[in-house]
Amino acid sequence: MSLNLAILGGDGIGPEVVGASLDVLKAAAPGCGLEYKTTDFPFSAAHFLETGHVLDDADVETLRGYDAILLGAVGGLPNDPRLAGGVIEKGILLKLRFELDQYINLRPVQLYPGIETPLAGKTSEHIDMVVVRENTEDLYCGVGGFVRKGTAQEVSSQTMVATRFGVERCVRYAFELAKTRERKHLTLVHKTNVLTFAGDTWHRAFKEVAEEYPDVETAYHHVDACCMYLVTQPECYDTVVVPNMFGDIITDLGAAIAGGMGIASSGNLNPSGAAPGMFEPVHGSAPDIAGQNLANPIATIDSLALMLRETGRIKGSDAAIKCGEQIGAAVKKTTPKFEGKRLDRSGFGTDEVARMVIEAL
Amino acid sequence: MSLNLAILGGDGIGPEVVGASLDVLKAAAPGCGLEYKTTDFPFSAAHFLETGHVLDDADVETLRGYDAILLGAVGGLPNDPRLAGGVIEKGILLKLRFELDQYINLRPVQLYPGIETPLAGKTSEHIDMVVVRENTEDLYCGVGGFVRKGTAQEVSSQTMVATRFGVERCVRYAFELAKTRERKHLTLVHKTNVLTFAGDTWHRAFKEVAEEYPDVETAYHHVDACCMYLVTQPECYDTVVVPNMFGDIITDLGAAIAGGMGIASSGNLNPSGAAPGMFEPVHGSAPDIAGQNLANPIATIDSLALMLRETGRIKGSDAAIKCGEQIGAAVKKTTPKFEGKRLDRSGFGTDEVARMVIEAL
Ligand SMILES: CC(C)[C@H](C(=O)O)[C@@H](O)C(=O)O
Numbered sequence: 138m139s140l141n142l143a144i145l146g147g148d149g150i151g152p153e154v155v156g157a158s159l160d161v162l163k164a165a166a167p168g169c170g171l172e173y174k175t176t177d178f179p180f181s182a183a184h185f186l187e188t189g190h191v192l193d194d195a196d197v198e199t200l201r202g203y204d205a206i207l208l209g210a211v212g213g214l215p216n217d218p219r220l221a222g223g224v225i226e227k228g229i230l231l232k233l234r235f236e237l238d239q240y241i242n243l244r245p246v247q248l249y250p251g252i253e254t255p256l257a258g259k260t261s262e263h264i265d266m267v268v269v270r271e272n273t274e275d276l277y278c279g280v281g282g283f284v285r286k287g288t289a290q291e292v293s294s295q296t297m298v299a300t301r302f303g304v305e306r307c308v309r310y311a312f313e314l315a316k317t318r319e320r321k322h323l324t325l326v327h328k329t330n331v332l333t334f335a336g337d338t339w340h341r342a343f344k345e346v347a348e349e350y351p352d353v354e355t356a357y358h359h360v361d362a363c364c365m366y367l368v369t370q371p372e373c374y375d376t377v378v379v380p381n382m383f384g385d386i387i388t389d390l391g392a393a394i395a396g397g398m399g400i401a402s403s404g405n406l407n408p409s410g411a412a413p414g415m416f417e418p419v420h421g422s423a424p425d426i427a428g429q430n431l432a433n434p435i436a437t438i439d440s441l442a443l444m445l446r447e448t449g450r451i452k453g454s455d456a457a458i459k460c461g462e463q464i465g466a467a468v469k470k471t472t473p474k475f476e477g478k479r480l481d482r483s484g485f486g487t488d489e490v491a492r493m494v495i496e497a498l
Numbered sequence: 499m500s501l502n503l504a505i506l507g508g509d510g511i512g513p514e515v516v517g518a519s520l521d522v523l524k525a526a527a528p529g530c531g532l533e534y535k536t537t538d539f540p541f542s543a544a545h546f547l548e549t550g551h552v553l554d555d556a557d558v559e560t561l562r563g564y565d566a567i568l569l570g571a572v573g574g575l576p577n578d579p580r581l582a583g584g585v586i587e588k589g590i591l592l593k594l595r596f597e598l599d600q601y602i603n604l605r606p607v608q609l610y611p612g613i614e615t616p617l618a619g620k621t622s623e624h625i626d627m628v629v630v631r632e633n634t635e636d637l638y639c640g641v642g643g644f645v646r647k648g649t650a651q652e653v654s655s656q657t658m659v660a661t662r663f664g665v666e667r668c669v670r671y672a673f674e675l676a677k678t679r680e681r682k683h684l685t686l687v688h689k690t691n692v693l694t695f696a697g698d699t700w701h702r703a704f705k706e707v708a709e710e711y712p713d714v715e716t717a718y719h720h721v722d723a724c725c726m727y728l729v730t731q732p733e734c735y736d737t738v739v740v741p742n743m744f745g746d747i748i749t750d751l752g753a754a755i756a757g758g759m760g761i762a763s764s765g766n767l768n769p770s771g772a773a774p775g776m777f778e779p780v781h782g783s784a785p786d787i788a789g790q791n792l793a794n795p796i797a798t799i800d801s802l803a804l805m806l807r808e809t810g811r812i813k814g815s816d817a818a819i820k821c822g823e824q825i826g827a828a829v830k831k832t833t834p835k836f837e838g839k840r841l842d843r844s845g846f847g848t849d850e851v852a853r854m855v856i857e858a859l
């Protein structure tokens with residue numbers, strides 16, 4: 138089997154960090170017996186500004202035919218009025234997540250060797266969790282509207298939607314994942330004392346699915362308390378399951394405690410295999426340092442490793458799993474070289490970091 | 499003028515920490531020429547379990563007649579099924595916030611001398627902000643419901659509501675506050691790239707009110723990025739304005755970086771003066787250490803100081819303002835005694851901490 142990969146380099150540093158990752162893939166694949174093919178796509182803020190074209194239904198159908206999608210970063214200059222209202226985020230990232238039914242947003246939060254956490258006295262031992270964020274419901278549905286917009290009587294609404302179907306498949310995925318981890322511990326994060334409708338749907342689904350997993354220990358934290366614990370006692374978390382909006386928040390915080398945007402990887406998965414997953418570093422397009430060989434590709438390389446492991450599992454390709462594991466291990470052998478440095482100003486060029494990972498393979 | 503104070507000790511450690519605060523008030527008031535009277539109210543989880551009575555409309559009307567409300571903590575044992583669904587939180591805290599139209603939740607996030615932050619290399623200089631959380635709208639309205647509850651087709655919804663009226667008065671309060679602070683810097687925190695309805699109402703109100711405050715520098719951060727910055731560069735914040743739900747989250751995180759629940763104070767204000775404010779420590783009722791003279795009352799004493807300052811301002815009582823400032827200063831003189839200790843296991847008794855603050859007066 139050969140993996141058919143769609144590559145969306147995107148904006149700013151996106152193409153560079155994706156390019157560096159593909160160098161690593163090229164070096165790692167043959168030894169694992171992995172064959173693959175890549176096809177580039179131009180979807181990005183720059184492409185939209187040039188052509189007026191974001192990503193239409195036909196584009197989605199084209200991408201659906203691939204085994205996986207690797208994305209660098211999309212997004213233009215922060216205050217560009219032509220990009221206001223989330224036209225790129227909604228038009229590319231959220232459109233793909235929803236249309237390809239990538240209902241799991243998987244975000245490992247792990248402090249790698251040599252990477253500095255902003256938390257005093259915390260080490261790799263204390264920060265090792267994985268967050269399963271529901272990715273197709275909640276406040277991200279786009280349900281809402283205005284009444285009397287632009288007047289003193291304006292009212293706007295934005296609706297969080299939770300379905301038993303959507304919540305249960307996500308919760309079940311999280312239990313399955315928790316079961317494979319050493320600690321076998323799963324925490325649900327919500328705000329059930331205030332969100333008594335959506336929170337109740339989550340609470341009941343969690344409790345009922347838990348009965349099928351007697352080996353997995355469970356806990357529940359309100360989202361506000363969770364944010365506090367993430368900085369005071371991150372060691373209390375192993376696997377975490379969380380709705381979309383709160384998941385967005387706690388995974389950014391998780392990225393921060395694990396060394397920042399520069400190291401955080403993520404995958405948007407459709408575990409059914411009916412559509413490809415999309416894998417992306419958590420960082421943005423950083424237009425200020427684009428094109429200067431300054432961007433650190435480590436988060437993208439790690440997202441590539443995640444892509445290979447997860448796509449390999451879903452498609453049953455041992456070669457892809459093996460290759461993902463080797464690249465992941467090489468990343469962990471490389472991070473000690475960043476000891477005492479900032480990830481975003483490490484002094485290593487983009488290509489140099491790729492070479493370091495390739496040497497560590 | 500004499501201040502007429504309603505005292506809701508509440509559950510667990512609530513009555514103790516409130517008692518300690520009132521000892522401080524008793525010691526401080528005469529020197530400032532402040533007269534006051536206190537009346538105790540029993541509203542709490544324990545009271546509800548005993549009597550079936552939470553807090554009804556008549557109780558609210560009674561409380562409306564006071565100048566301010568000091569609350570210890572309400573809440574029973576974490577997993578008590580009789581308290582599920584937020585019956586106490588919604589029935590007491592949220593009911594008072596909404597019925598008394600306490601539309602500002604004011605949360606100082608300041609690292610006091612001697613208090614340890616979990617953030618490496620950050621000091622009092624880096625952590626000194628105040629968060630203005632909107633307190634009467636958003637996901638806290640209770641708008642939502644179920645379709646086909648309990649079936650595989652269950653759908654639940656929970657609606658975030660933003661009104662121009664509610665957002666503008668909150669934003670205006672935040673600009674006024676920012677104007678009085680040294681840095682004169684105000685950051686709006688939202689998630690406008692995804693919440694394109696409610697986020698737009700906030701964005702426009704913020705932009706339009708900003709024009710009236712040319713001296714105040716403004717910034718905008720997405721809530722996910724804000725959580726990251728709170729741990730990596732808290733010094734970027736001075737005054738922050740934020741809707742209710744995101745405010746709940748970032749203020750708990752703020753409390754964590756400023757030393758934790760043990761030190762965080764808060765006020766729920768109705769700046770119009772039409773109804774009393776409610777002031778409470780951010781921590782919970784900690785039933786496990788209740789009644790043992792172990793609870794640290796410092797957050798409640800600081801909430802009392804906030805109560806006196808804010809109520810004094812709204813009611814025009816210089817004596818109350820002075821008394822609040824003196825108690826606040828005494829708290830800052832006391833916190834160095836906690837150096838190297840955990841606030842929640844400081845070894846000082848509840849009464850001992852009150853004495854330390856009184857000596858510092
Ligand atoms: C860009 C934005 C729409 C997106 C989100 O909110 O999901 C991002 O913050 C993320 O976490 O991937």
Ligand SMILES: CC(C)[C@H](C(=O)O)[C@@H](O)C(=O)O
Nearest residue numbers: 330331361587588591592746
């Ligand atoms: C207890 C709960 C309803 C409350 C809230 O969510 O506002 C608390 O977390 C707070 O921040 O005061």
